[in-house]
Amino acid sequence: MGSISRRSADVALRIFASGANLTPADQDLLARLTGEPQAFEAGSWIEPQTAPEERAWLVVSGWAAQARVLSDRRRQIGRLLLPGDVAGLSHLGGGARLGLLALTEVVVADFNLVRAAVEAGKSRGLARAWAELQRAEQAGALQQIMRLGRFTAFERTGDLLLELYERLVAAGLAHDRSMPMPLTQEVLADCLGLSIVHLNRMVQLLRRNQLIASEPRRISFLDLERLAEECHHPLSSEALAEAAPRSSFTGRAKVQNFAAGHISG
Amino acid sequence: MGSISRRSADVALRIFASGANLTPADQDLLARLTGEPQAFEAGSWIEPQTAPEERAWLVVSGWAAQARVLSDRRRQIGRLLLPGDVAGLSHLGGGARLGLLALTEVVVADFNLVRAAVEAGKSRGLARAWAELQRAEQAGALQQIMRLGRFTAFERTGDLLLELYERLVAAGLAHDRSMPMPLTQEVLADCLGLSIVHLNRMVQLLRRNQLIASEPRRISFLDLERLAEECHHPLSSEALAEAAPRSSFTGRAKVQNFAAGHISG
DNA sequence: CGTGGCTTTGATAGAACTCAAGGCTTGTGG
DNA sequence: CCACAAGCCTTGAGTTCTATCAAAGCCACG
Structure with a gap:
């Protein structure tokens, strides 16, 4: 302090x-x-x-x-x-x-x-x-x-990640369909009213569905538009504009957890 | 209009x-x-x-x-x-x-x-x-x-009813541990992110546990304090003050649905 | 007295939680 | 430089909670 x-x-x-x-x-x-x-x-x-x-x-x-x-x-x-x-x-x-x-x-x-x-x-x-x-x-x-009221666990997870991406873009802290992710899955779970285990499974599902990819403390979106649609999330125009360059992550098969872990799926 | x-x-x-x-x-x-x-x-x-x-x-x-x-x-x-x-x-x-x-x-x-x-x-x-x-x-x-995030269906239901009671008391529209309830269970379910059927079962549970009683378009609280405790709801002092007279509903065995229905306990 | 809206009930399926254990990283101290 | 510990992520199995589907009952109203 x-x-x-x-x-x-x-x-x-x-x-x-x-x-x-x-x-x-x-x-x-x-x-x-x-x-x-x-x-x-x-x-x-x-x-x-x-x-x-x-x-x-x-x-x-x-x-x-x-x-x-x-x-x-x-x-x-x-x-x-x-x-x-x-x-x-x-x-x-x-x-x-x-x-x-x-x-x-x-x-x-x-x-x-x-x-x-x-x-x-x-x-x-x-x-x-x-x-x-x-x-x-x-x-x-x-x-x-x-x-929390009407979304499934999967939708909640994707929707929250999209919200964070949009807010980070607005603050100038993210771009190119990629953002820092310093939060543990426990914190995300407590945002979304889910158990840690279930949240983990939803993240894995997002990865398996080729919607996101993650490096240790970072998440990249592989298909912002599809994710937004599947999660009933209205994408802001700024978020889309920031996404133009479609980064090189798309090609990678690297599908990992946030801070640790190995390939899964 | x-x-x-x-x-x-x-x-x-x-x-x-x-x-x-x-x-x-x-x-x-x-x-x-x-x-x-x-x-x-x-x-x-x-x-x-x-x-x-x-x-x-x-x-x-x-x-x-x-x-x-x-x-x-x-x-x-x-x-x-x-x-x-x-x-x-x-x-x-x-x-x-x-x-x-x-x-x-x-x-x-x-x-x-x-x-x-x-x-x-x-x-x-x-x-x-x-x-x-x-x-x-x-x-x-x-x-x-x-x-919506961390309460069980039972807690959500009780907590919402208590909130409504407190707000109605504050507006001068309820007193004596009893309030009007013009909402259908479908509406309550859509507030709480529950299915109609499950909400109905939670209401029945509240009745069976002697926490509420209901007449057609009205709900009475049989034990405000216990309900508040079970639902992690901090009761406002006004709600408690209004509750002093402990109305005659307490004695009744009449345990019914909001707008229709029969005894179910 | 039939109809529509709401509530209630039962059966079944699906979603999410809990418990328990194991794995990957990172950091620390010997 | 290696061993160990702590924190976090992952996995599997079993259980609980909640949704869905379907049908029936009750009530108000015309």
Whole structure:
């Protein structure tokens, strides 16, 4: 949890503000209100679900998750946070509170002052950007509900991977039908409401069906369009545009797990 | 879809604004911006999921649902709307769009002007009320994700019934551990991602376990606290307070379905 | 009194979970 | 440089949960 150079938050701030068209003055205000970056190691809670108040955080680098753990150790991940995402847009309160968990090594910046400024109506530009984040969070939640409610395990898995790819592309962190995948299958399973074993089998099915290929910490899509169709996932145009070069992975027979494993199928 | 007396929206407006502490001026603005109440019959789409733009609606009376239907007829209900709830708080756009479906006969009022006023920053009070609605919607979505992801069919069913009871109590539409239940089991199943048959069996299980009792279009809770515990549902204090009188249903052996059926235990 | 919508029941099939063990990598210490 | 341990992925077998299919019952309504 050390302190990091303040500048390291710049990239994330840029991602956060992308599409919001902030004026220079707003950008400056935003930079001043953003707290010192802090690092958390993989597996640690940035904010436990029992925290007395809900703080706002900007994810600067690394992947985090908002999660709730039941007394019998069942765990549900409500939302995955990528660099540029913000946790704690609004105080949820009550029984709905989630904890914020570092899935990889994560750097976050305190965003409470930004939230306070937005709530106090200090800046129209920031308020617009904030509203856009809330919109995206709401849309993501609905997508998650659709997945969990009526999708099969196979569809859920493909749909989530596509969502992550699209979000990473939007953040400039993926391209060419390939993306980093630092998450363990346990984490993916907890997103999708599946057991680890079953999720593993779905990933293998995706591979056997020539829909994805994976290197240790990376996943490539062999047929984005077919995967999207089979998973009822409406592909964003940006994701398709980014996919043009159709990388060399297509030819390979290398079909492996994320972080280890051998050829299977 | 006829037009209804303008005054009929008053109650819903009051529910909508409850807790927001609007000034008289804001209340007046709100009333002026709220459109003519319109009636829709049960089963009709107030707004199809293919609508070109997403309009904002205040539910004045009746129950509605935001739902998405897949090409193979699978249907997922993302959110149930009770009187006083608002659909279309923000433009979601993209693939996440849901339709708005009348589950009973429903009266809605056009809320687009209110949304526009909020987005234009016309009133601090209205903006606060609007933000509170967004907060509630977000919390509801997270609850739904938790339910669908990690709860068993039994827990989902009980948890949803408790949520509905709490929301109805908050809106002044239920009390004494008893609430109206105009929804068919098909609708409940589509909320919970279950088949009709299985949902029916879960309801029967709740009855057999002496947790609920039901008359034709009404459900009573025989042991709110035990149900909440078994379903991992944190009960709101208001729901418990409303429950004090422990109505006479407790003694009855009448254990029936919602709209029809016979004794089954 | 027949019809349609909803609920209930039973039987069967399929999906997903659990348990248990083994394999691949990576990192660590001798 | 090798042995070992820990974490993660993979596999197989058996069980539980949930869906599907089909039919029947109940109720409201015309």
